[in-house]
Amino acid sequence: MTSYNDHSGSGASATILPFAEPQRAARDTRPLRLITCGSVDDGKSTLIGRLLWDTKAVKEDQAATLKRDSGAQNDLGLPDFALLLDGLQAEREQGITIDVAYRYFSTDRRSFIVADTPGHEQYTRNMATGASTADLAVLLTDARTGILEQTRRHATIAALMGIRQFVLAVNKIDLVGYDKAIFEKIAHDFKELAATLGVRQITAIPMSALKGENVVLSGHSAMPWYEGPTLIETLELATTRSAQTGGFRLPVQRVSRPGESFRGYQGTVAGGAVRPGDSVVVLPSGMVANVKQIVTFDLVRNAAVAGDAITLVLDRQVDVSRGDMIVSIDAQPLTGHHFDAQIVALQAGGIEPGKRYWLKSGSRRQRVSVAPLSQLELSSGKWKTHEDTLAMNAIGKVLLSFDETAIFDIYEQNRSTGAFILIDPDTLNTVAGGMITAKRSQADAAHRDGQRVVLSLPADLADQLMSTEIFAARRDEADVRRVSAARAADLMKDLEA
Template sequence: MNINPDIKAEDFAEYISSQEDKGLLRFLTCGSVDDGKSTLIGRLLYDTKLIFEDQLSALERDSKRHGTVGEEMDLALLVDGLEAEREQGITIDVAYRFFATDKRKFIVADTPGHEQYTRNMATGASTADLAVLLVDARKGILTQTKRHAFIASLLGVRHVVLALNKIDLVDYSQERFEEVRAEFDQFAESFDFDSAVAIPLSARFGDNVTQRSDKLSWFNGPTLLEHLETVEAEKAVEGGPFRLPVQWVNRPNLNFRGFSGTVTGGPMRVGDEIVVANSGKTTVVDKLVTMDGELSEAPSGQAVTVTLKDEIDISRGDVLAPVNNRPDVSDQFASHVIWMSEQPMYPGRPYLLKIAGRTVSAQVTEIKHKIDVNTFKHLAGKQLELNEIAFCNVALSHPVAFDPYEANKETGSFILIDRMSNETVAAGMVWFGLRRATNVHRQALDINKAERASLKNQRPALLWFTGLSGSGKSTIANALELKLSERAKHTYVLDGDNIRHGLNKDLGFTEADRVENIRRVAETAKLFVDAGLITLVSFISPFRSERQLARSLVEAGEFYEIHVDTPLEDCAKRDPKGLYAKAKAGEIQNFTGIDSPYEAPENPEIRVSTVGRTPEDIADEIIDRLEEDGVLERALEWHI
């Protein structure tokens, strides 16, 4: 890009001012893999002359090394910045680029087409006003095309362009264009797009991207750039209720206390009467402070520090809002969820949920229906797999402030995080709060856990035995309870087989049912601990996340994960119930250790080896540990 050295300072200032006054359009390119998304963005940058001379030289060198279009410049390399992307000729990460024309400024997100990177596409769509949905003219509309269109609709993208790319490879056929457009119109009409426009083009050769092409003379619509420059995608936000999710309590000294965050929704003004959504405490905005000085009004998108007239309790994750237009506050809501992990989601499994700067524990309590991305029909389902989309009920450990996603993207969107790996596993959009449980309140009781335990002269504990079938869990738990009863301790054993004859008799052995099996037992064990009992739980409990759930339900120091570490070969040799033989013969499905996984504890409080040892010896080893921790009195003490 060349800059005239003779340009006058006042002209340059005028130019800068004119650029600042232009409107901004955020859009993304999406679609299936290798449909030409990066090449299209490269073409836009090249044709709008926004490539510096050194970039152009580098592009020519890189095209010889990594290019996929022979001797020509590979414009996709302007966007595909990662070495892995260049070597494979695909986009992996989300790449953002800025460019401008005389009419508008643009921020474009180039998102990957591979199914395993659908999460990246959702990231790009979350801030976009328009989606350019690329389709290879030879292949037509694919499953990933429909998935991306559906996700764009869910995430509030209001405008979509069907860019039928590589039209040159079908001889610029009008018939092929009309065929694909008809299919697109048929499935797009079910989405709530404000506009849906189809444009034939060739990103490689520039046909109909920024300039009209004689080879597409039969098309009387706009070029892609003309449409991007004129589409009415900028939304007015004035007059809507503001929200300020607090990201940081700013306390540099004793004389200043402010609350920092980014305003979303309508403007926030000095003198506004506001409420802290969760607590209901009200006050008045005193100052709006930025690095550039104080403001009288902070528009949507403005990062600001707010000071208040009154000293009230506000923490990170609280949401400030107008007194007369508050967000919902609830510990349950219905939402659309896009599952992004290769590990399935099961209702009842605990996750961390992050919304508007606040993080709480959460569970998907029910999958109302899954959505088939090909037909958009509602399907029943007990679990979610990678890239599946579902409408779910979500329950939280604590109430949070939120808005429906269609009213406010910032306070209506959330992510789910795996508690063990810290991986982001899902993106969600809140549809509405669930209020069916608002009339259910905890009953205050006069006798608490400490008093119940004191009456029994003991400390309550949850001893969680986990291991493969046949490892000896139940035998050891039974031996340990006998020794505890000799010490006059009040105990109860929750055994896997026994529970499945009653409380959990409706559950099978799929991974989803196993998750629910442990969830119920963990909640039951919590009640037994609250009763002051030493509770022994003997379950295979194959998944770390469910054992972590059980741990989180009781107080610190009360939970003991006891790994009965018996090798699979020894368990199979013992086979006291003949289960391994049946599983190997295919008579039992989803059997742990054979065709269903067991996630061994990584850092259990107690790990015991059973080979060559008696259950009584192992029970004594566990008692020694409980004595060391003060859960039990030393042998001398309880004999006296």
């Protein structure tokens, strides 16, 4: 594999690893999804605008409007490329990005969908939204300031969202006199940060988004010391993340019964592939059946893969409802009542220990209690024990405890079935986004959830306990979950074992 490293003898490496051999002849059919992220005023919108401009993705009427709206924006006589992305009136008035803006462009080699995400801390939730579907992150940093706390936050969130390909765009290199040492220092600092996040595929590029140097066109005349790829060359060689690996997953969104002779289960395939004749399991019930037919809106198909919207017909009558998941029999997801997860708090007020939220994943919605375990300290990159409220924009590790059986994959294995959001039942606001990292043992009918005791009891016994004066006096210290008698018996057996 070719390496674009600096060969000047300096200890810092300009580029750590390219993404692929530059041998790809055929055009990729699936667009590469990427985001730009980083701190405030690092030039994210300008960079994407320049990409669109230099790849001829800006139509004539858009170009005329851009030149008209730009006015005298800079000394180079160039339009304000950021206006191609900042469409909200508030964004244009303040010169900042607030919402996520998506744009499409292409080259002769492949097509791209790019998301411009906000840099301000208060809009971190919008950045997390853009990262959730991206294959690659372009992390910008101002050459004058280097790696900032918000840069670290965005890099961490992108890594948590499963992004493993990063481009470090050291922007505004012209404002530091194209200083090679400054670029290498920033690249080295980011390499150390990326190592703590488990990210290995990194390309560092010095550039001037405004002038277009090393964006689409080479900046070699201004930076003869840099021998690596331009941004567009790096993007053309990046890989897309496949959702077809692993077992078949169909979160059921709707049961279709147009007549007595037809029963189909509708949804979008969230992973793997399926064919008629395949054996499948319906979760959480565990009922087994075979696939009889795969139907779409206009034809009967002989296979379906991730991303396909289908109606699945089984060879026997089974009890399936919205929120259930139909999966391959030989590669099933995790099921249980307790899961470890990492979350990003998205609303003022944060995440309260022991509070019960709605968790939504795909078409399934369940009640869950959240116990914060630790919080990421951005300045040091270390996880600190944390049992208090996770404040807005905090990144934390938590324990999720469910009343009913939950169904997940590990997020690293399947984004669709390993991701979730938390909804405050009082305000109906989305208060956090999260990723499943592991399943916890279920051998605990009574356990300590933060500083609150959680008791899983049969419904009649739970009602009796909650009606007592003793329980009423300790209500702030304990939660009672109603489960079936069979479930309670299973938990007691686990404890005795």
